[in-house]
Amino acid sequence: MDTSNGQTRASGPVLRPDMTLSERADAVEEHLLEQLNLHVAKSVLFTSGELDPTQPVNRIVPPGKQALMGDDPRLPRMPDKPTLLDFFKYRFSPSQNHLLQSANLALKNGHDEKIIMACLLHDIGVVGFIRSDHGYWGAQLVAPYVTEEVSWAIKAHQALRFYPDESVGYEYPEAYARWFGSDYEPEPYIQDEYRRARDHKWYMTGRLITLNDLYAFDPNAVVNLDDFVDIIGRNFRQPEEGLGFDNSPVAHMWRTMIWPTRFL
Ligand SMILES: [Fe+2]
Ligand SMILES: [Fe+2]
Numbered sequence: 001m002d003t004s005n006g007q008t009r010a011s012g013p014v015l016r017p018d019m020t021l022s023e024r025a026d027a028v029e030e031h032l033l034e035q036l037n038l039h040v041a042k043s044v045l046f047t048s049g050e051l052d053p054t055q056p057v058n059r060i061v062p063p064g065k066q067a068l069m070g071d072d073p074r075l076p077r078m079p080d081k082p083t084l085l086d087f088f089k090y091r092f093s094p095s096q097n098h099l100l101q102s103a104n105l106a107l108k109n110g111h112d113e114k115i116i117m118a119c120l121l122h123d124i125g126v127v128g129f130i131r132s133d134h135g136y137w138g139a140q141l142v143a144p145y146v147t148e149e150v151s152w153a154i155k156a157h158q159a160l161r162f163y164p165d166e167s168v169g170y171e172y173p174e175a176y177a178r179w180f181g182s183d184y185e186p187e188p189y190i191q192d193e194y195r196r197a198r199d200h201k202w203y204m205t206g207r208l209i210t211l212n213d214l215y216a217f218d219p220n221a222v223v224n225l226d227d228f229v230d231i232i233g234r235n236f237r238q239p240e241e242g243l244g245f246d247n248s249p250v251a252h253m254w255r256t257m258i259w260p261t262r263f264l
Pocket of ligand 2: 122
């Protein structure tokens with residue numbers, strides 16, 4: 001152990017008393033990668049915003065290191081043939097609670113399984129992939145595995161969220177005024193999407209997502225994913241090969257969630 005510079009140093013990571021919890025976590029991760037001699041490069045999208053993507057960044061694999069091309073040792077390992085439930089368990093963030101609570105509300109409100117399923121999946125873009133335009137990403141992720149109506153509704157909720165519908169008691173979310181400012185106006189492409197959705201035969205399916213989309217959700221309420229296993233079984237065509245390996249048009253998107261840090 002070397003304590004000559006005030007740091008505790010054995011074979012483990014360098015941890016100083018003044019480090020925050022997240023700095024410590026970073027140090028532990030770096031140490032793990034160091035030991036495995038692995039180099040992890042961050043995708044441009046992961047840092048865009050924090051860094052200006054047009055500026056040069058050193059993405060060269062350091063000599064003597066190997067670029068990460070498989071499982072990231074810092075992440076829970078996924079089964080070889082992952083199911084939707086495995087993604088909930090091993091890849092989706094704790095905000096999946098919002099999905100469970102929305103699905104639970106739809107269940108309590110007596111909606112059919114189609115609506116419950118749409119509510120359960122409506123924000124998987126946010127909880128597992130990319131926030132921006134999450135309705136579109138989410139709809140695409142599930143399109144091969146649910147009915148066309150469910151994936152259409154998930155896409156539509158992106159725009160419908162911004163527009164009240166008094167006929168069903170849906171008001172503009174009070175939280176949006178706080179988050180985006182009282183004068184926020186959706187982009188023209190969202191306005192167009194809303195107009196198209198308004199006239200669509202499945203409008204009410206998309207609208208019901210927004211109606212059961214709990215914003216004032218209770219972070220302490222416990223809804224168990226187990227309660228929805230049967231509904232998922234009946235309404236999500238789980239591919240035999242596993243999500244990511246069924247050669248569907250969106251398989252690569254699921255693989256990216258399995259291996260988000262793969263070099264290529
Ligand atoms: Fe959403
Ligand atoms: Fe939501």
